Amino acid sequence: MSSNTESWQAKAQRKRDQILQGIPEQWRLSRADLDRAALQSDLTGSFIQSFLDQETIEITSLETNEINPCLHELFIEYALDRAKELDAFFEKHGKPTGALHGLPISLKDQFHVGDFDTTMAYVGWIDGKLGIDKEKSPVFESDLVKELRSLGAVFYCKTALPQTVLVGFPYGHLNGRSQGLTFISLLAWRNNQQHHWRLELVFRSVLSTKPWLSDPAVVPIPWRTEELESIRSRVNAKGQSAGRPLKFGFFWRNSTLEPHPPVRRGLKIVAEALQRAGHIIVDWNPPDHKVAEHIHAQFLYADGAHDVQAHISRSGEPIIPNLKSRFGLREPMPLLQYQDLTMQGLDFENRYADYWNSTGTEDGHAVDAFIMAPAPHAAVIPGKYLTPGYTEVINLLNYSAVALPVTRADKALDVVDTDYIPSEGLDKRNWDAYEPDIYHGAPVGVQVVARKFEEEKALAIAEVVQAAIRAAQT
Template sequence: MRTQVPHRWEWVADKKRKATLAKIPVEWILPEHVIKDAASRRKITGSFIEALLSDRECAITNITSPVLIERICERQYTSTEVTLAYCKRAAFAHQLNNCLHEIFFSDAIKAAGELDAYLANTGETSGPLHGLPVSLKDQFHVKDVETTMGYVSWVGTFEGEKGTGQEFNVESQLVEELKSLGAVLYCKTSCPQTLLLGETVNNLIGSTMNPVNQLLSCGGSSGGEGALLALGGSTIGVGTDIGGSVRIPASFCGVYSIKPSFGRFSYRKVANNDPGQTIVNSAIGFMSTSLPALDLFMESILSTKPWLRDPDVVEIPWRPHLKQQPKKLCFAVMRNDGMCTPHPPIARGVGIAVEAAKRAGHEVVDWQPPPHSEGVAIHGACLGADGGHDVWKQLAILHEPLIPQMEEMYGGGPTDPMPVPEYQDYALKRLRYTARYMEYWNSTVEFTGTGRPVDAVIMPVAPHAAVIPNRYFHYGYTEIADLLNFTAVAIPITTVDKSVDQTPDKFEPLNDEDLKNWKAYDADIYDGAPVGIQLLGRRFDEEHMISIAEEFVKLL
């Protein structure tokens, strides 16, 4: 019988997987029985992964970023000790959950040692993030570390090209800024092939599932970040968002995230899908186990004045005064975007948020902006304008197959790109739609009762809590913020309870997509999954929205 010879891409992927695992110290390799035990469980966060660590390692990896920095500065912990604890927990997380693309623990430990020496010799910290371990989505270039962005074809290259002299020799501006602030970078997390997916699946490592409920996806495209944070292998991470890519995995995995407006933080020298598409820009986003961490992180990065090096960054320093909130706020609520009905636990989560706001004496009104269906159509047209040519260009390098989840969008191969006049017309449509949306928001001053327009909009992140693999049908709830270039924060609210979150006897679908989404709900499968909401703000509204989100956390 003839032995089947693997395709070159399969050989490259296998070699890459083994090389990544080989970077985990031998003493951190988990026994096979632990791996099998994890695979048999629905939930591997919390007590399961913590049982593999010492009490001190648990203590270090269970505190928030600001507290961690404070304790390093007070010399309760050394940077080296903290880095070792996070590297170890991240190593366990990857073996249990398949959430890392790149491991550079040895470089991180060396950098931490240098920070300890600096503190000992000078009595001062190297910056406001001194000793803080930071994980990165695998779009960010770090010198001497590979960037694959979920493509097997990018292994051993610089964004798919060889012989450029840039291989392993480029650093994203944001990475340089983080290092200058004293952060310790130690791993890069998994993302889906093409990035354009609310799950994390690629031909390099397969799937990254949801560690809170392993029957479900961790989300995407910053899915590895969400999974790693849920497993305690990171306290703060950096991702990107063009259709919900930090808000979706944060909500699915039960952590916090913020999608700032594009132009607030540097995207310079960050790898991306179809980088020439600039009508709807991908924004830098941040994910964490706490809101104060996001606050500290953004303020610290902006202290480096990124606008002096990146022409796309607007010169807006951090504005702490915008965090001061009036005693009475007015929230709008969008329970249904008119395209896809949220599942019962999501509807309940939005209701919990609304009732919490009302109990605190805040105003809540209905949100009826220009139809989201119109905005979502513009968003989709812009992202698909190149006809899939960038995707197929990368896949063709090693004849790498398209993942099944992207078959509907790209399965037929590249198609004719959108003609330039039509593309320019969509740019104008986006501007007109955004202007109408802003006008509507301004008009709400007439009925808020506060003398101001609505402060923020409460809405779902997705129509489901996490997602059953290959059952993500509607991205409209997150896409709208990217189209508008508005700020949005995702916060956890509750978890699915199968005894409460049952479907009603009657359901009238809005359309075929709505029916497919509704039929995908299964209370037993979703039981225990995190339920989150997002708070939508206006452009460059990061300080205000972090403060609004912190208010919600207090209320809840």
């Protein structure tokens, strides 16, 4: 089926056709509905629900290739066969196979599942498994896939990624732009409490398989229920302080980019809700995040784009326009400079830890977590994603972060602020990109950030934040 002389365009088209074929006929939308969909600024809510019963919304994703190319693989038959296997197991043994028995789980297209492709959005890896010799290992699987399966998970699709995984929405030559991530995040939005429980279940179950024994890169820290409990024991069901209050740092903006009005309002909603719930709010003035962003970016580009170029040259596809200027092939960074960069990163980590510890100087209690926007704008409009600046500091620090929804942009409340004079460059481009009508209804979130290896704490605190927001709204 594949051929060395096949153009990258033809190869990508073949894959798109294959993905579409994976969607059962009866699940596809009619031409008329597709046209109607193209006119929506928000495909979720009433529009999509007009096609579905409640249960279906929660179990499957429903988009067709034309309106929402959020998938790189869809394998319903494979999933149904697996579900039958699990049913048979339950019938025979009278018990589930594991903690995730029958749970449908989607993985992004970086994970190796069965004999399906792993493309990571590179056309050159269609009919292949990125980095793996598929001839030799047709069913090579990622450790996480094996662990989830051993717990009873059912895989049914692989979700889309952008080329290089370095822009804020899936965009590559496999499927063009996708609004998939927005939709998926909205599922979480609809039922966030349940989402937290699911996250906890999956984390706890996967860690119960001791993944560090098969993958030495995994640190052997089991799921620490006591870390969750130590937070939960300090609040009631409404997130109100019921003991020593939680202490939050609030990072209102970074030094380069002013958040759009809906994001400012979102942060204020959270701060007020937490204060009303009896928690402590302090301003968060850490070492300049710009330094982290600079170090992080240098790491990304250190290899002179040799890795990315090797992947795209397999098919001859070009770099997507958003990344073209950054991923031209060039000399890699000299090693001594790279080692110095590593030291700069460690130094930033140390200074950040010192700052964090210093917040406990007065009362003996350092902040439990800090709150910041995940981006300077509400849910991204495809093509308007300018910078990962609000997230890459977290990447560099390896901190534990949980993003959660707060409100939606509202053109009546979030009017253009003419008092703010943006700096020339990125700040101005971002500031000018805010248009109340376009953003109206877009989700606004915050991220709860705990230290490195504090996933349980971050999750428990995110629950508290959400409960407090909910309580403040009622």
